[in-house]
Amino acid sequence: MRYIALFLATFLVSSCSEDFLERTNPNQQSAADYWKTEDEILNGINAAYRPLRFNGCYSRWLHILYVSRSDEGWSHSPNPHFQSYSNFRTGSYNDAAAEGIFFPWLDIYKGIFWANQVIDNAPDAEMDPELRDRVLGEALFLRGIHYFNLAGTFGRGPIQTTSFAGGEDPPIGEQEDLYRQAGKDFEEAISKLPVEYEDSNDFGRVTEGAARGMLARIYMQLREWDNALEQMETIVEMKGLNGQTLYELVPNYGDNFTAANENNSESLFEVQFAYGTLAGIELGSQRAKFLGLQVDGCAWADADPRMSLYNDFLLEKTTTGDPDPRLKHTLFYYDPENPAELFYGKTWDTWGLERGTIYWKKYTNYDTQTGEDYNSGINFRVLRLADIYLMLAEALNEVGRTAESYQYINMVRNRVGMPDLENSTVFTGVGNNQAKMREQIKHERTVELAGESTRWFDLERWGMFENQADINWLAQRDEEFLNFEIGTHNRFPIPYREVPLVKGLVQNPGY
Numbered sequence: 001m002r003y004i005a006l007f008l009a010t011f012l013v014s015s016c017s018e019d020f021l022e023r024t025n026p027n028q029q030s031a032a033d034y035w036k037t038e039d040e041i042l043n044g045i046n047a048a049y050r051p052l053r054f055n056g057c058y059s060r061w062l063h064i065l066y067v068s069r070s071d072e073g074w075s076h077s078p079n080p081h082f083q084s085y086s087n088f089r090t091g092s093y094n095d096a097a098a099e100g101i102f103f104p105w106l107d108i109y110k111g112i113f114w115a116n117q118v119i120d121n122a123p124d125a126e127m128d129p130e131l132r133d134r135v136l137g138e139a140l141f142l143r144g145i146h147y148f149n150l151a152g153t154f155g156r157g158p159i160q161t162t163s164f165a166g167g168e169d170p171p172i173g174e175q176e177d178l179y180r181q182a183g184k185d186f187e188e189a190i191s192k193l194p195v196e197y198e199d200s201n202d203f204g205r206v207t208e209g210a211a212r213g214m215l216a217r218i219y220m221q222l223r224e225w226d227n228a229l230e231q232m233e234t235i236v237e238m239k240g241l242n243g244q245t246l247y248e249l250v251p252n253y254g255d256n257f258t259a260a261n262e263n264n265s266e267s268l269f270e271v272q273f274a275y276g277t278l279a280g281i282e283l284g285s286q287r288a289k290f291l292g293l294q295v296d297g298c299a300w301a302d303a304d305p306r307m308s309l310y311n312d313f314l315l316e317k318t319t320t321g322d323p324d325p326r327l328k329h330t331l332f333y334y335d336p337e338n339p340a341e342l343f344y345g346k347t348w349d350t351w352g353l354e355r356g357t358i359y360w361k362k363y364t365n366y367d368t369q370t371g372e373d374y375n376s377g378i379n380f381r382v383l384r385l386a387d388i389y390l391m392l393a394e395a396l397n398e399v400g401r402t403a404e405s406y407q408y409i410n411m412v413r414n415r416v417g418m419p420d421l422e423n424s425t426v427f428t429g430v431g432n433n434q435a436k437m438r439e440q441i442k443h444e445r446t447v448e449l450a451g452e453s454t455r456w457f458d459l460e461r462w463g464m465f466e467n468q469a470d471i472n473w474l475a476q477r478d479e480e481f482l483n484f485e486i487g488t489h490n491r492f493p494i495p496y497r498e499v500p501l502v503k504g505l506v507q508n509p510g511y
Contacts, residue, residue: 038127045135048114056107058271060286066453068303071478077302088483094496102495108146115143116163137192141206144185151178155491169503186215203263210269213383225395232392247385254329257362259378268383275377284375291360295351298371308477316426318417332359362451397437465490
């Protein structure tokens, strides 16, 4: 495959002598003599985390594709490509400006390749066997998360499980095949990864809980509820090295989206970002710059939240009669009850913003900076315990154990001061009714996880892309769904120039 040859070329270096086929440059290593020592393998696994921070992955484009294309968001960007990704009118699959198509595809496969290098070479390296096993677990997890995102965006692609060139052409996987490959990687990783790390320098590396959580997500997408339950019930009972419960909700909901409270007790896995650069490499995330408050160059707001989402937060108040506090942590908006509220050091009116507009607030630096740049250091929480609790409630409901769903929903609600679901004066009559609980869980996930790049997976799992009635419902919340074509727009187009380069790969239907 083209990209495999490209990456191997960076390692293969010949000398200028006549017998260059037999001699190597003593000043540079080749692929043949690298990957031999423990340090080289550790350098390789550390490098394999880097693609998660690429623009095509969790720095920017995955958020655009998951948030803006769902009914949470829309785009009025001056860049027509941004708009087309959001409104299902994508026309160009290949020109240089269509980076939202090309970069996710390319960066996902870069991540797969770098993980494969470790998986291929670690078994033969001279290193501590226990450390080797852990490193292999990390690499398998990283490969799995890339296949998970490939399934969620393009829904089709080659399944490459080696970094070595030559051999048979990789099989082309459809969405379920990609999920199955990811699930296989997560399952194998579970037995190799630690529950947690003793050395703080290792915080941010993947753990057993992270692998179990992502495996549960795979089973949820495949609607294999019992398998998902097994993983999630294990997670909520896991103990740390100190013998105490490993994962707990943090008291303050907003602590899940700031740089000051990263890698906390609620986090199962997060992509590690940092402010600034190292050796010319950007360490930060671009999410805040592209999704944040649009004013005086502060951010671009290329994907805005829908007013229907804002209204979801207004459906119910806390036990003390206050608005749902998750609203303040999720969205920027003018609050007439607090006109002096500061955003990047100024009030809404001082900025000159229209009072009826709303913007994304999660994962922004509104309280510590005067504007956003392209290097936000806020880690992105790929998976946190509240998500696990709500998926657990959903799976319990789907297998007919509806009464058991309440405890997990209530833990999420109570954290932000919402009454127990049984005592809600707004959401009444759920009882032990599976269909009503199903609708309730949809609401709970909407307000708890808004803007966290989970909504697209939820809509797909709930079958919302499969019939016109559901598409019409989505269009009432987000008019861009008026352009949605069933069987086409649940997938993103594959970059045109990639199709002829991979044997057996064909463009997604409708493109």
